[in-house]
Amino acid sequence: MVKKIGIIGLGNVGEATIKMLTKYSSLIYQRSGFKIQIKAVCDKKKVKNTIAKKYSIPFEVDAFKLINDSEIDIIVELIGGIEPAKTFIIEALKKRKNVVTANKALLAQHGKQIFSLAKKVNKIVGFEASVCGAIPLIKSISDGLVCCEIREMFGILNGTTNYILTKMSKEKIDFSLALRQAQKKGFAEKNPSLDIDGIDTLHKLSILSYLCFGVWPPLDKVYTEGISKVSLLDILYAQELNYCIKLLAIAKKDGNFLDLRVHPTLISMDHPLSEVSSVYNAVFLETHPAGKLLFYGLGAGGEPTSSSIISDIVNIALQKQKIPQQEEDLKLKSINKIKARYYVRFMAYDRPGVLAQISKILALFKISIASVTQKERNKGRLVPIVMLTHEAYEANIRKAINKIDTLSVIKSPSQVLRIENL
Amino acid sequence: MVKKIGIIGLGNVGEATIKMLTKYSSLIYQRSGFKIQIKAVCDKKKVKNTIAKKYSIPFEVDAFKLINDSEIDIIVELIGGIEPAKTFIIEALKKRKNVVTANKALLAQHGKQIFSLAKKVNKIVGFEASVCGAIPLIKSISDGLVCCEIREMFGILNGTTNYILTKMSKEKIDFSLALRQAQKKGFAEKNPSLDIDGIDTLHKLSILSYLCFGVWPPLDKVYTEGISKVSLLDILYAQELNYCIKLLAIAKKDGNFLDLRVHPTLISMDHPLSEVSSVYNAVFLETHPAGKLLFYGLGAGGEPTSSSIISDIVNIALQKQKIPQQEEDLKLKSINKIKARYYVRFMAYDRPGVLAQISKILALFKISIASVTQKERNKGRLVPIVMLTHEAYEANIRKAINKIDTLSVIKSPSQVLRIENL
Numbered sequence: 001m002v003k004k005i006g007i008i009g010l011g012n013v014g015e016a017t018i019k020m021l022t023k024y025s026s027l028i029y030q031r032s033g034f035k036i037q038i039k040a041v042c043d044k045k046k047v048k049n050t051i052a053k054k055y056s057i058p059f060e061v062d063a064f065k066l067i068n069d070s071e072i073d074i075i076v077e078l079i080g081g082i083e084p085a086k087t088f089i090i091e092a093l094k095k096r097k098n099v100v101t102a103n104k105a106l107l108a109q110h111g112k113q114i115f116s117l118a119k120k121v122n123k124i125v126g127f128e129a130s131v132c133g134a135i136p137l138i139k140s141i142s143d144g145l146v147c148c149e150i151r152e153m154f155g156i157l158n159g160t161t162n163y164i165l166t167k168m169s170k171e172k173i174d175f176s177l178a179l180r181q182a183q184k185k186g187f188a189e190k191n192p193s194l195d196i197d198g199i200d201t202l203h204k205l206s207i208l209s210y211l212c213f214g215v216w217p218p219l220d221k222v223y224t225e226g227i228s229k230v231s232l233l234d235i236l237y238a239q240e241l242n243y244c245i246k247l248l249a250i251a252k253k254d255g256n257f258l259d260l261r262v263h264p265t266l267i268s269m270d271h272p273l274s275e276v277s278s279v280y281n282a283v284f285l286e287t288h289p290a291g292k293l294l295f296y297g298l299g300a301g302g303e304p305t306s307s308s309i310i311s312d313i314v315n316i317a318l319q320k321q322k323i324p325q326q327e328e329d330l331k332l333k334s335i336n337k338i339k340a341r342y343y344v345r346f347m348a349y350d351r352p353g354v355l356a357q358i359s360k361i362l363a364l365f366k367i368s369i370a371s372v373t374q375k376e377r378n379k380g381r382l383v384p385i386v387m388l389t390h391e392a393y394e395a396n397i398r399k400a401i402n403k404i405d406t407l408s409v410i411k412s413p414s415q416v417l418r419i420e421n422l
Numbered sequence: 423m424v425k426k427i428g429i430i431g432l433g434n435v436g437e438a439t440i441k442m443l444t445k446y447s448s449l450i451y452q453r454s455g456f457k458i459q460i461k462a463v464c465d466k467k468k469v470k471n472t473i474a475k476k477y478s479i480p481f482e483v484d485a486f487k488l489i490n491d492s493e494i495d496i497i498v499e500l501i502g503g504i505e506p507a508k509t510f511i512i513e514a515l516k517k518r519k520n521v522v523t524a525n526k527a528l529l530a531q532h533g534k535q536i537f538s539l540a541k542k543v544n545k546i547v548g549f550e551a552s553v554c555g556a557i558p559l560i561k562s563i564s565d566g567l568v569c570c571e572i573r574e575m576f577g578i579l580n581g582t583t584n585y586i587l588t589k590m591s592k593e594k595i596d597f598s599l600a601l602r603q604a605q606k607k608g609f610a611e612k613n614p615s616l617d618i619d620g621i622d623t624l625h626k627l628s629i630l631s632y633l634c635f636g637v638w639p640p641l642d643k644v645y646t647e648g649i650s651k652v653s654l655l656d657i658l659y660a661q662e663l664n665y666c667i668k669l670l671a672i673a674k675k676d677g678n679f680l681d682l683r684v685h686p687t688l689i690s691m692d693h694p695l696s697e698v699s700s701v702y703n704a705v706f707l708e709t710h711p712a713g714k715l716l717f718y719g720l721g722a723g724g725e726p727t728s729s730s731i732i733s734d735i736v737n738i739a740l741q742k743q744k745i746p747q748q749e750e751d752l753k754l755k756s757i758n759k760i761k762a763r764y765y766v767r768f769m770a771y772d773r774p775g776v777l778a779q780i781s782k783i784l785a786l787f788k789i790s791i792a793s794v795t796q797k798e799r800n801k802g803r804l805v806p807i808v809m810l811t812h813e814a815y816e817a818n819i820r821k822a823i824n825k826i827d828t829l830s831v832i833k834s835p836s837q838v839l840r841i842e843n844l
Contacts, residue, residue, distance in 0.1 A: 016711070020569060020711050021569075024569045024570075024571070027569065027571065028568065028569050030748050031568055031748065032568060128566070134711075134712040134713055134715065135715060136562045136565070136566020136567060139561065139562065139565055139566045140558045140561065140562055140566065143558070143561055143565070143733065143737060144550070144558020144561050144562065144730075144733050145558060145729065145733065146450065146453055146454060146732070146733050146736045146737070147442060147443075147446045147449065147450050147728075147729055147732040147733060147736065148446075148729055149446070149449065270697070271697075272694060272697045272698065272718060274697070275692070275693075275694045275696070275697045276694065280714075282716075287729075288725075289438070289442050289556075289725035289726055289728055289729050290556040290719065290720070290726050290729035290730075291556055291719060291720040291723075291725075291726045292702075292719060292720070293556065293557060293717075293718065293719040294704075294716070294717075294718035294719065295715075295716075295717060295718075296694060296714075296715065296716035296717075296718070297712065297713060297714060297715040297716065298712070298713040298714070301713070303710075303711035303713075304711055304712050304713045306569075306711055307567065307569055307570055307709075307711050307712035308566075308712075310568070310569040311565065311566050311567065311568050311569060314568045314569065315565060315568070326452050326453065
């Protein structure tokens, strides 16, 4: 049997998808019984015509030529960004076409509308490639864990930031140098804000929140903190205490509340997530009855991502409707209400009584100290004092640190990072 | 809609499956639109009637009451072992019923026959629970990696042996003590041979060989070595060299050859597989175009395993036929023909010229030495000498070691373990 598709957007992922559909066409036919025929490809840049020519596929600059083609059953949207991607997907669904997309920013912001339209017209939106590139995570959760309650999710969802944190930790270099190296290698954009400020991770967390908990969160209500304030000093202190620092997307169900956040997090070196290095992604799930699960693989790159896109195409051809996710009525938990353990680094003058002043304020806010490290002695000068706390409320930590930062013995704003006991 | 099933075998997994189908019935209905109704359960032990009563399900001691029930669409076989499980599954297929099984020993030995019958009668055999208990591995490979060529597979597929190796390494205890502790905790059988001799791992490797490469290997042709000869001394030497020792199932495609083996293996401490501890399982895949992937979770236990069984049931209800695996014509590679790096521990008398004698023989067989560790000095007495080799042929290693073991300076048979550079 033949399934006809149209691909919009011939960037890295688009080109790799054409290449892999060609290279593995007989493998796909043998396994699924389907020949996937690329009826036409489209890019607004006319120069991309050369890619189409190489594979002898008709080329268009107008996406509506594909969307209005009655022979095309699946529209593969690979241009990214909000518009015109959103219009293309919505019009394709209205024309009763299935859609495959890798567009996390679009789904995070308009997923609710897109999936409800897809449900209405009884078509599928495949989005395996939108989170964790090559990892078959979406199918694993929706099909493999169909009888599981997911209780907690911890994800390393952004390769750029994980590469930078790995570099800092392994080569003992500071953030700005690691960022420059990532840019040199093509792992970070010239304007790296989307990655290093945690926005890309937030987009993917939003999609996983829908998948695991049935909730499309308002993005501005999810606490999001990037990695630019993580210093080499913190990474080294954390290492000594047997922790590493990762940018995590966190989702925890707590009764009728959903605790969603993105921030640099200390996790134990003994946890498998701590071994996820460089540009790799991973998702760790706490479920019932399946228990703890971890999925690991490449989160980006043309060829790896094309694997997920093609699996969506083939599964649609086989009418393997993904199990649809129901929306749930859970409230978002405010960051102030979370309870966590904390890593706090104070930069204080090395004078008698400093520790007493700090710990008095912590006690005032019911924060109990688990450990204190002050290695360097430098009488009268600035030294770092690192504390790990027992579980405390974020609201109390914030109040306590604000108060401590006004002390005359404290020089610069204290560094606060959250610890997760996975 | 309602799907009627019959469950044969009310051990741990059978009971947990009933419990979870009951507990999560509304979750399953909400996600899939199906009510899974357990029409009857069966166990040859009449005393298991109490379980059926608890859930108000009709109980039978005769499995054919279920197999011949025309209302039952799916037979769930959870008794394990070869017979009568094989007969039950074959008869169920002949009665045009779908089958779900967790029976790895049966599939490893008779999978070819069972899957070809299933194909003939156009029914599904769900086997997600047969490898890596709770991990949705089978669906990930067959559906998620549908356009991928799997090139290499490395699996920690047996919780018992991984528990013992983890114990030895973390608590610095020897094999027999760790085994006794595993038995005490219920992680190892009284007769632990199936686990510690690598047979259970071999069964699962056989199923993965079919899934990843389309080959059902003759079990007696797959090199299989258990963990009982791994000593604490080897684990400690390996640690010093930044390796840990895991019982791995290995599958590598090499042209028209398939290299399948089960043996204790040194892997780098920097690899994510090295963090898979205690009773956890994991599979690491080298694929194209999806790249490296790792799946991690619980490999056994009633409730975790029930998650995979129920996902098979629901996916059959939704007519999500798993993508069938084609059989391939690959030859098995003989263990003598593999090339690997080796860890060799000699127990030699500490006399001048010992190293010269050993290395002369290694050179004779074209084996080049990467590193030598001899920490203890004990003039004239026995000391361990540990060598890591560069890549060499297994056949040459065996000949060289046989020859070295006849030297008068060598006391006991030398220990040889393979290293994999993942």
